[in-house]
Amino acid sequence: MMKVIGVIPARYKSSRFPGKPLADICGKSMVWWVYNEAKKVSMFDEVIVATESQIIVDACQKLGMNVMMTSDKHLTGTDRVAEVAQKIEAELYVIIMGDEPLISAADMERLILSISEAEDADAIMLTEQFRQPIDAVNATTIKLAINARGYLIFMSRSVIPYPKEALGYELYKNVGCYALRKEALDFFLQTKPGNIERAEGIELLRLLENHRKVLTVEIDSESMAVDTQKDLERIQRVIGQRLE
Template identity: 50%
Template sequence: MKDLKMIGVIPSRYGSTRFPAKPLSDICGKPMVWYVYQQAKKAARLSEVYVATDDQRIVDVCNQYGMNVIMTSDKHKTPNDRVHEVSTKIDADIYVCINGDEPLIDPAVIERSLPEEKDENDLEYFYSNVITTISNPVEVVDPTNIKAVANAQGDAMWASRSPIPYPKGNMEFEYKKIVGVAAFSKKALQFYVDTPRSQVEFTEELDLYRFLENGKKVKLKEIECHTLSVDTPKDLERVRVVMAELLK
């Protein structure tokens, strides 16, 4: 497989209604986005990492800490829209969308999203999500966890906030959830912004259906990992405790 230029993009929106200024939340003396950026920089196959934001306050903090930052539109509806704008400004083969609310993200998860030799024929419209096994039954019914099922080739068949498949005939099914990392080729990002939202996407609020309902592959790359995202102030307190232990 040819050498590919692959960059990481951390979409960071200031004006969340549920948790305003979340990217700048203090964790042991540094903003959360700083931790995400440092973890992303450890992914060896990424040539560079950028924070993509819509707010000057985040730009200022990124500059203060020496992080690459790109100002983007405040009109974007999804993180993928923001990553697409980055793709119009920074040339690369693969763009990895890295959730800005996982300050403890394992660099191996980011690496797992990237193309492998077996993906060589799919690089033009490459789009992948990372999945991991759900170990806690509570997570299966939690709608914030997106459950996904792959076919024998590792491509997505379905994804849902509901438990899928329904365990009618087998209670031992090993459920998988999508982790907050997705990799796109430039053409896949362009397809995303050029294509209207699908009916299932609108219903589930899952943008991978924009690809599935239009006959595009979505690769599911599996890895065993533990995730701890910051969705609420209570989550932030939990991450602060974990980070304080790690920094001892």
């Protein structure tokens, strides 16, 4: 069995929501909920929170969470994970976004199993169908075009495919959990962003622009990213209901 590391990028200096990883959800920080769920994944050899903030390091250590200080120069979560990969050797790095506390251990396990069975995949990501039509026109939500074999064709902040000739098909979005093989992560680190990545502001386009294969795994999930205070309130309600 390959060595698999789970990494949770947790950036304190978010431009839209400063201190977001430490936002309170039912008495625990948001990053704690993500970490606690990731620890349930038996296939992880290790789970690490990667941050640029001493405040987050202190908060994690206080709760017994494995945490690593990384550079404050990283532009993306994948760059932050690449730094972790320089220090901890593994064959697969699963990146669990610290602002999606509803991602389940079962879905992370499906991700790992799926890429272990797809030798031609350089990377893999979770996806689900849109439930809220408003999300399809929200530029913070990444839309996916996927081929019949489940491989990613393109990612965009715009609606793709565009409904010019037909309606009634499903639209797909990314879920904040994806994984890269070590070689693909090294390639990402050594390759400059291309024109499409810079235009869209989506880091995994770096792989697609260079003909790397990204597999998708469709899930049925309640997961949603926390980008605003309103998003946080929705998450608080969901987790509060679960606890009851």
